[in-house]
Amino acid sequence: MTLTEFLYKKYAQEYKEIDELYKLHLAAFLNRNATLTKNVGTDKKPKEEFVYKKFDDFFDYDRIIKQVDEGFTKKEEKKGNKRLSPAELAAIRNRKG
Numbered sequence: 447m448t449l450t451e452f453l454y455k456k457y458a459q460e461y462k463e464i465d466e467l468y469k470l471h472l473a474a475f476l477n478r479n480a481t482l483t484k485n486v487g488t489d490k491k492p493k494e495e496f497v498y499k500k501f502d503d504f505f506d507y508d509r510i511i512k513q514v515d516e517g518f519t520k521k522e523e524k525k526g527n528k529r530l531s532p533a534e535l536a537a538i539r540n541r542k543g
Contacts, residue, residue, distance in 0.1 A: 481496070
């Protein structure tokens, strides 16, 4: 391994570690939001309940999947309703950044 290859590998490893830290902090933030409560009682009888009753209230998986699907569908319509190959879809996705 050359010195240049080593430096690139070290650079990539630092980015990987930053991504792992991001995921850890995101998990901590989501944990805080998932346990979020609000006061629904009175001053004399305080009562707290969770803001998010169900997991779907917190993370709507189906809505996110639909958004992704709509993005690909719109790109297909721009091409004239021609079905795009996986390589063409990847190229469009990579251009978007």
